[in-house]
Amino acid sequence: MADQPTRARPGRKRSEESRQAILAAAADLVVEVGYAGLSIEGIATRSGAGKQTIYRWWPTKADVLLDALATKADLHIPVPDEGSYAADLRAFLVASFALGRNPHVVAVLRALMAEAQINADFGDRFRASFIRRRRDALAVILDRASARGDLPPTPRPGTVADIIFGVIWYRLLTTPDPVDRRLADELVATLAGAR
Amino acid sequence: MADQPTRARPGRKRSEESRQAILAAAADLVVEVGYAGLSIEGIATRSGAGKQTIYRWWPTKADVLLDALATKADLHIPVPDEGSYAADLRAFLVASFALGRNPHVVAVLRALMAEAQINADFGDRFRASFIRRRRDALAVILDRASARGDLPPTPRPGTVADIIFGVIWYRLLTTPDPVDRRLADELVATLAGAR
Amino acid sequence: MADQPTRARPGRKRSEESRQAILAAAADLVVEVGYAGLSIEGIATRSGAGKQTIYRWWPTKADVLLDALATKADLHIPVPDEGSYAADLRAFLVASFALGRNPHVVAVLRALMAEAQINADFGDRFRASFIRRRRDALAVILDRASARGDLPPTPRPGTVADIIFGVIWYRLLTTPDPVDRRLADELVATLAGAR
Amino acid sequence: MADQPTRARPGRKRSEESRQAILAAAADLVVEVGYAGLSIEGIATRSGAGKQTIYRWWPTKADVLLDALATKADLHIPVPDEGSYAADLRAFLVASFALGRNPHVVAVLRALMAEAQINADFGDRFRASFIRRRRDALAVILDRASARGDLPPTPRPGTVADIIFGVIWYRLLTTPDPVDRRLADELVATLAGAR
DNA sequence: GAATAAGCGAGACGGTACGTCAAGTCTTCTA
């Protein structure tokens, strides 16, 4: 089977202590100096790790940050069945907007989306992990609605996702205002119909 | 008397030749080496200008690029009265999507939006120029629809703008696929109603 | 004679006001920021002159400083006949050492001697003006002593000058200590004999 | 325990290869382009070293040159006992003058003395290393003469040093002529008496 | 009195080098 216990290799094992120190240092530093001011060198110094140790495990500072975010913040979006498409959608939006209330998380997300534009390799990783996971979560809701026959013919599911994530990211990227409940209501009304 | 023809200042005049050379070099280089590989130093070398000349007139490489974009590409969105809200909206979307078909323009827009996240000062300038101008163009259409009594109560105009620009930017930033006419139709149907 | 009144040329005359302002600014600035920190740009700004005006009349900042020194400080060394070689020599040394008591003058002289090493063209000008004039003054004393039959056969006059100016410059360039009367006495005793 | 073999520090060791390349490049370049045309940037390029490597180990280009001089040229002045003060002095002068016959060494010494005037920090280092070492060498001779009772009461030892180094430096700094044996004889006669 | 000819302050220009920062790699010692 593919999942052999990976034949324990010789040599010292990866230090979990270092890993945590590096992720913590990255998370702290990005708050203190901003993403532009963040550097591998700075993370190494702050965490007490050697630069090589960081380069061994993460390709860029954005990957460190993405790892720190996944480790620290709870990015999991639960999609319990709320009984109707509209209710499911509202629950999803409210849960998503909650993340937007933590300014540190927002700052990191903006930086990661920015890096994804500038560095194509990181962009692939970011899309494959963060972006795709979010779309998958929403897809569960849309599939459920479809099975229920609850889904309007227009817009198509893919476009619904584009609209929802589009609005969230657009506000994240262009305004300092937090997204609010009223916006959630408008989106539900627009997408799930006035029922 | 107010508005005198700005009392000619002493000193040598700004060189339009240099300005053009710098903008052209920036536009060329970003295609060749990408935004991450773009540098003030490179622009200076390629354009034959001194670095100081660039720093004198633009604060960052992103500002040079924004200027180059505004000078070269036609970013103006016309908003002629097409007779109805739905028709106006469709025209606006089609015109906007057209920009998305030029890969060079798309690449620059992604880079500028990225820079806007990383550099707060440039973010302010980018929002105040590019982002705001686009919203203003759309506002004309929304005002016209409102005057006509053509505007649905939900979503509010601000949210309509968030949805439209949200979808455009989200697709720009997360997929290599060009936006297409079908997406425009779906958005019109969703926002202007199936009337 | 060669010195025709140079057929008055047309055009505006050199501004004596500017000249004075430039020399004064240079003299002030070298005290404030030191020779290394002195710049043509700085002199222009401080004096209210244009850079071109400075470049029109002086080739380097050292030349400005040399001019300022000649204009401001009294660099003339009187060589009155004191009756004997020893007395003449002592008078010359005392007068020379007096200059060394003004720290501003000392600082400028050190800078000019330094520049003369680094910039060969200025070196020629410095030697032809300052250095040579000082040697000429001393030569008057040595000629007088020679005519009197007062001059020891060793060292030769040229070497006497080398010793005297050598000691003065060496102390100027390598120690912060001011030269003093005792040194003058020792030199006179050594060079004019114990008579 | 004092003087342990300096407990081997972690980290990569200083590259002797780089050091040599930098000193050689500096020595070569100063000949080719002169001290004014010498730059850290140029030394880095020529030597194949990074600028940072130079800045890590030397504060200024003058320090690089001083190091190159000490490494390359034999600046050591031997002071063997020649039997008498006059003989010792003559030997010292002849050995010193020999250095003055190498135009490259002369050019560097002039530049270093110049830099010492312009940059106070380097001045301290230059005096503490080069200047002081030379005076110490001469002091050995003067002490020996004093012990022998061979030393005239005037001039004092300090003044003898001022005269000797004064003449050497003055000629170095103000004339292109090499110092010669005849000058040595005159100085010996003047300072050690005609005995 | 017009034309011509400097000189002037201002300031933009193409350059060169500065000294710094960080990148990513390499080497050494220790766990």
Place this chain on the structure above:
DNA sequence: TAGAAGACTTGACGTACCGTCTCGCTTATTC
């Protein structure tokens, strides 16, 4: 073999001045 330390080459940063080149304006001489 991993990790901390730290030196290495590389490349760009943003700044300071260099010396030159327009500008518009002022002051002089010449026709």
